[in-house]
Amino acid sequence: MADSTSRFAPIIAGVRAIYGNGSIPLHRPVFEGNERQYLVDCIDSNFVSSVGAKVTEFEQRIVAFTGIPYAVATVNGTAALHVALQLAGVGRDAAVITQALTFIATCNAIRYCGAHPVFIDVDRDTLGLSPEALRRFLARHAEHRHGQTVDKTSGRRLAACVPMHTFGHPCRIEEIVALCAEYGLPVVEDAAESLGSTVGSRHTGGFGRLGVLSFNGNKIITTGGGGMILTEDTDLAARAKHLTTTAKLPHPYEFVHDEVGYNYRLPNLNAALGCAQMERLPEMLAIKAAIAARYAALFATLGIPFIQALPGATTNSWLNAILFDSLAERDAFLDYSNAQGVMTRPIWRLMNRLTMYADCQHDGLENSIWLEERVVNIPSSVPDGALPSMTP
Ligand SMILES: Cc1ncc(COP(=O)(O)O)c(C=O)c1O
Structure with missing residues (x-):
């Protein structure tokens, strides 16, 4: 686990550089307007x-x-x-x-x-x-x-x-x-x-x-x-x-x-x-873009894939997501980060794994399974009281 700790610690440090100390939720609402x-x-x-x-x-x-x-x-x-x-x-x-x-x-x-x-x-x-x-x-x-x-x-x-x-x-x-x-x-x-x-x-x-x-x-x-x-x-x-x-x-x-x-x-x-909330949406989107840009720079340095919009598209950067190399590494990170009060979570379990939808027709779902084993969401809220400084 020493190895994974050294790989994961810079991720946690990067999240804390945006959101500070204490417990960090994945995403929380902001009510700072009318x-x-x-x-x-x-x-x-x-x-x-x-x-x-x-x-x-x-x-x-x-x-x-x-x-x-x-x-x-x-x-x-x-x-x-x-x-x-x-x-x-x-x-x-x-x-x-x-x-x-x-x-x-x-x-x-x-x-x-x-x-x-x-x-x-x-x-x-x-x-x-x-x-x-x-x-x-x-x-x-x-x-x-x-x-x-x-x-x-x-x-x-x-x-x-x-x-x-x-x-x-x-x-x-x-x-x-x-x-x-x-x-x-x-x-x-x-x-x-x-x-x-x-x-x-x-x-x-x-x-x-x-x-x-x-x-x-x-x-x-x-x-x-x-x-x-x-x-x-x-x-x-x-x-x-x-x-x-x-x-x-x-x-x-x-x-x-x-x-x-x-x-x-x-x-x-x-x-x-x-x-x-709509009155603040443009501002929120700018802050979300600024957070995503900081994450993109961090994960480029760490060599960890960070999901971004395709060329010609823009994303609202609602929930930021990274990819680990394997299910084992994903799970180790989920344990590590949540134990430190940094909320992270895996992507949803595939629908066809749930009892109600287990019989549904599918095409093999190769990429879906690959992603299910690797994707983790990391904290993505608009930070507390830090709105202006995050605006690019
Ligand atoms: C992909 C997707 N579809 C549908 C919904 C349903 O929205 P609601 O929770 O408002 O019913 C949600 C969110 O919760 C969602 O993430």
Whole structure:
């Protein structure tokens, strides 16, 4: 262990140079703007639930920031995914292509629709769905039958593809969208982690037919709990709002609902937090970029691969990640760093290893397994009170 200690100590020193002594969390929220004021405004207005001016304002702020024409606020990112998948046409017994290297919500939302995830491999550099692996899978499995794309092996309709921008790093979304278009597959982009990340001049979440964001407490900005459905399609946006507000027909006092909808609308209180957080987002992104640049320099010196955005893309640097040489080294580092109060964690266990998804079809997942054994997230919060000095 002496060897690994000498290799790991400079990493811990580098983390402490940014975050100081004491216990360091992986990612914590920052409430240093108008959060309190907007919450009080909300309470004073009596509009604390899912009707209120802050919900609309928060949606408008997301539209203005991302440049994606429509944004519909939901109670969380999982609910946003659930409804986005339905709107993309995912229904019972369909198959939905996604990555096994993702957070559980991606798969759960597919299952809520009664559909079956199909796991395709990721790229080692982006940690996101691999267009090459997708092309191989579709060439081997997809067949056009009666106006539908069907998986020849399972006999299931291939209803959608859900790529995910892991830790904020954009996947090769343009290639994925182009490929899916060849096969008539709608793309639902899981951009839960990538608010602020772009490919070319376009924001992630805006490439697919629909995209989703999350504002969970661990994300780059938070509403406590919250999510957003993104789309440039006027009709889909209207359907998203209708389905997430119990499918209630507008009326001053009657309760008439025209389908089975969901109580998924974001409460005004949460949206109030979101509005205040959005005011600080550009500053947060600059600080996150500065932290990532410091880490990149450190890990270049140490010869440890540090995950970064592809050329032509920008990452929000939400959660920084490094790669170890082996599972044994990864585990030794996790033990070492956490014992010292520096919180680190491995990437998610592959979805097909979990009981609920163990039977799902997959393509062998070579890169996903390789990454699962090596990736570690390191502290990535905006440091306490150090905002101006971190701005590049
Ligand atoms: C990749 C991914 N998808 C979906 C979600 C679901 O978001 P939420 O926690 O807001 O339901 C999250 C985050 O939590 C996520 O990281």
